[in-house]
Amino acid sequence: MSEKRLMRGTHVLGEAAIRAGCRAYFGYPITPQNELPEYMASAFAKIDDAVFVQAESELASINMVMGASIAGARVMTSSSSPGISLKQEGISYLAAMELPAVIVNMMRGGPGLGNIAPSQGDYFQATKGGGHGDYRLIVLAPATGQEIADMTRWAFDMADHYRTPVLILGDGMMGQMMEPVIFPDPIDPASLPPKNWVLDGAQGRPSRIIRSLWLDMDREEELNWHLFRKYEMITKEIPDQELYLIDDAELIIVAYGLAARIAKGGVHRAREMGLKVGLFRPKTLWPFPAEPLRRLSSYVEEILVFEMSTGQMVEDVRLAVEGQCEVSFYGRPGGVVSTPEEIARVLASAYHKIPGREHRASAGMNGPGLRVTA
């Protein structure tokens, strides 16, 4: 273990990637994540055999990632929302060709060019496909600098282990925030398990093909079921979540990433008011930690989902909860960052509306964001 260092999120991610054995980075400038490619460029300049290429486009960069992965490298690219849209073609191919890679999306306001403020509007894109075809991405949602460091290591390990692309979903503020971090010890890339599928020249072995075209529909169906079984295994093995102050909670707020940090502040303030509220924070967005949330939903009166969007993850929450409790939603899209006080007001308002508590409900306690009850 190294000593504690104070670093911004993008730099933490870059340093953690290098310590995970990443020796290839391809990217294209876009705000708010430019500090990550800048970190990679200057760090890789000091590492023999490490490759940094600033590509001519997001398309080129994801396809360079494909090439480096085909050659066996631990490879990463990063971007922000509009750039991630452009990379989707390549991400679909990576999934089909079973190529490990780590993709970082520091989300910004959208749709379209949107703005450069932190947002969570890309949940659907990240977890429900994004590119064409029947595939899934492992999607990790860190909420602290330390978690960025830990999850980046995890992302590279899982990408190699399952032979699948992994997306780290942050936002502009997570990338900028400076927090103390303790990094895992660095890995020597040479010590990683050999990959027996890479293309490095057919020396002393038959030639290999890495492809995604299967004109024979039976072969294509076979690939789809093969991927499906892999995704089923991932769904069993890796869902992860943080549970916070849930033991006596009657109302649970569900939020991820930056929104969960704000929600936690809201939970603190609500607890100070004597409200029995807790936080459920998915750390993996795909696979979504549905089972622990479903179990929790049979003990609580209501679940409030808070997202920096008009409501995307809330659909997965409703699927997980299966109608066992009320599910409501509060959201601030477009790059607006809520305050913990605002979330505490929303929690209080929801708490007092729980059946049997109506008499205690206070008027005018709602925040300005959209609130919908299921």
Next chain:
Amino acid sequence: MKKVFSRPQSLKDAPFHYCPGCGHSIIHRLVAEVIDELGIRERAIGVPPAGCAVLAYNYFDVDMAEAPHGRAAAVATGIKRMLPDRVVFTYQGDGDIAAIGTAETIHAANRGERVTSIFVNNAVYGMTGGQMAPTTVVGQVTTTSPGGRVPLRDGNPLDLSEMLAVAQGSVFVERTTVSNPKGIIKTRKAIKKAFITQLEDKGFSLVEVLSPCPTNWKMSPAEAARWVDEIMSQFFPPKVIKDVA
């Protein structure tokens, strides 16, 4: 008995699916012969395109990575940067390299990536059924230029190889044909030179090969070969376009 003709080692024992009179079979063979001759089969990695030649991985007996449509130069960049002592080549049609993949190709050339591109120009989208390509010549009838290509409406044929020659990082660019025996011999020489350019670590190399497509041109193989020599070569003259290797 002396053996005078056999299948190159770098080709698998598999029948080509290409149409009668198509240039791909000849060009595949020439690339394989050069790989054999240079003794690089065991360190060659090929990147076929989306298009008629997507199935090239069924024929070349070297490591092959299929690229998304147009992205071969970027995929090749990723492979070559990680494995600089391997020989990396792309094999692309005109729609792949000169339309949807123009940006990737120009920038790979401009960065001087040590990769070799074989650019098969048949003036038409072959696999999708004969639509107008960036290299469709003026007046040429295709399924999407039914009255013939009109520059003011459809744009002009794109001289991609000349554009690539302008890029500082490209060191060898030649245009040849496989529509006659002399052209085939020149094509082989050009492909060899392009691979040697890469082996000598000098920069980006490309061979554009004018190649007949009798099926989509709706001609006999003999007519198609003549059309390459008499019409297509006027728009795309076979020549060494750049050689600073």
